Amino acid sequence: MQKISKLFFLWIVLAGFIVTISYAQDKNGAIIFLADRSDSTLFIVNQLRFNHRNDLFITEQPVPQITSQNSQQISPLKINRLAFASAALVSMNYAAYQPFKKAWWQEERSTFHFYQGWRRDRGYLDFGWHDTLYGHIDKLGHYYCSKIMSEQFFEICRWIGFEQRSSKIIAPVLSSILMLEIEIYDGFFKDWGFSLADFAANELGAFSPLIREQIPFLQNFQLKFSYHPSRQPNKEPSFIKDYAGMTFWLSCSVHPWLPVKAKEWYPAWLNLAIGYGVTKQTRGDIELYLAPDIDWMKIPIGRSQTMISIKRILNYIHFPCLTLRLTPEQKFYPFYF
Numbered sequence: 001m002q003k004i005s006k007l008f009f010l011w012i013v014l015a016g017f018i019v020t021i022s023y024a025q026d027k028n029g030a031i032i033f034l035a036d037r038s039d040s041t042l043f044i045v046n047q048l049r050f051n052h053r054n055d056l057f058i059t060e061q062p063v064p065q066i067t068s069q070n071s072q073q074i075s076p077l078k079i080n081r082l083a084f085a086s087a088a089l090v091s092m093n094y095a096a097y098q099p100f101k102k103a104w105w106q107e108e109r110s111t112f113h114f115y116q117g118w119r120r121d122r123g124y125l126d127f128g129w130h131d132t133l134y135g136h137i138d139k140l141g142h143y144y145c146s147k148i149m150s151e152q153f154f155e156i157c158r159w160i161g162f163e164q165r166s167s168k169i170i171a172p173v174l175s176s177i178l179m180l181e182i183e184i185y186d187g188f189f190k191d192w193g194f195s196l197a198d199f200a201a202n203e204l205g206a207f208s209p210l211i212r213e214q215i216p217f218l219q220n221f222q223l224k225f226s227y228h229p230s231r232q233p234n235k236e237p238s239f240i241k242d243y244a245g246m247t248f249w250l251s252c253s254v255h256p257w258l259p260v261k262a263k264e265w266y267p268a269w270l271n272l273a274i275g276y277g278v279t280k281q282t283r284g285d286i287e288l289y290l291a292p293d294i295d296w297m298k299i300p301i302g303r304s305q306t307m308i309s310i311k312r313i314l315n316y317i318h319f320p321c322l323t324l325r326l327t328p329e330q331k332f333y334p335f336y337f
Contacts, residue, residue, distance in 0.1 A: 143204055168210060254271055269296070275323070277289070
């Protein structure tokens with residue numbers, strides 16, 4: 001049964017990837033990518049260009065017909081990269097299954113059901129404040145992971161050769177599929193269940209890059225993560241369930257809100273972050289923190305594509321610095337992670 005489940009979920013990922021590619025369309029319904037099934041090569045059939053703001057335009061040139069005579073003249077996707085990325089995705093998905101199995105999926109199985117909350121017999125489908133044992137910090141984890149995967153899948157799709165608009169569609173769909181695996185699998189365990197709240201957090205995280213693009217105000221805020229081992233409980237096999245050691249940070253840009261004169265001397269990369277954590281593994285008190293933070297993308301060094309990618313990854317982490325804990329009791333940390 002376990003082997004069948006693994007193969008089933010691997011198939012979902014691969015099928016979702018293929019279906020998403022095959023049906024990626026522009027808003028007018030025109031197929032942007034067309035598969036030439038005679039030789040399994042994928043071609044771009046629309047002439048595309050971008051302006052200085054990276055807005056996408058389709059030129060008025062007619063769409064060329066793909067034939068054996070002119071197929072080599074049309075810019076192909078990098079099929080070797082597509083194959084490599086697909087194989088890597090399936091392999092990493094299988095590898096990620098192992099720590100989740102060890103941490104969560106050793107309990108008694110049951111028929112598929114929805115998760116009400118830790119009290120089992122009542123709750124608001126895990127949306128209520130008292131439905132969780134973990135202060136909903138697990139929901140932040142779902143959002144955070146989905147967001148990271150969506151952003152990284154976008155970069156991978158561009159690396160493969162997909163145009164920008166299609167990459168923006170493929171990336172969140174892939175992120176959603178991968179996170180949906182976890183919820184479906186949870187649904188078959190007696191102590192858990194398919195959590196609609198987790199699912200909602202997954203979808204918000206996966207599509208947050210698109211939402212932030214449509215609502216520029218949200219670009220002033222970033223969700224970051226920090227972790228220190230809490231050693232509670234002592235027998236946990238991995239940090240995945242160590243919620244007491246996790247802190248999620250809402251990093252807020254300060255520079256845009258300052259008076260004009262203050263902007264001249266205040267560094268644009270220096271943010272203010274609000275941290276959220278819990279004191280215990282289960283049913284602990286809420287911890288709130290206040291700390292400075294760095295927006296690495298605004299540091300005016302390293303303009304190469306490699307450095308931009310590194311800074312983008314660094315922006316996922318809240319690095320150790322002086323911190324003030326606000327609740328449950330005030331405490332100053334000269335160095336907190």
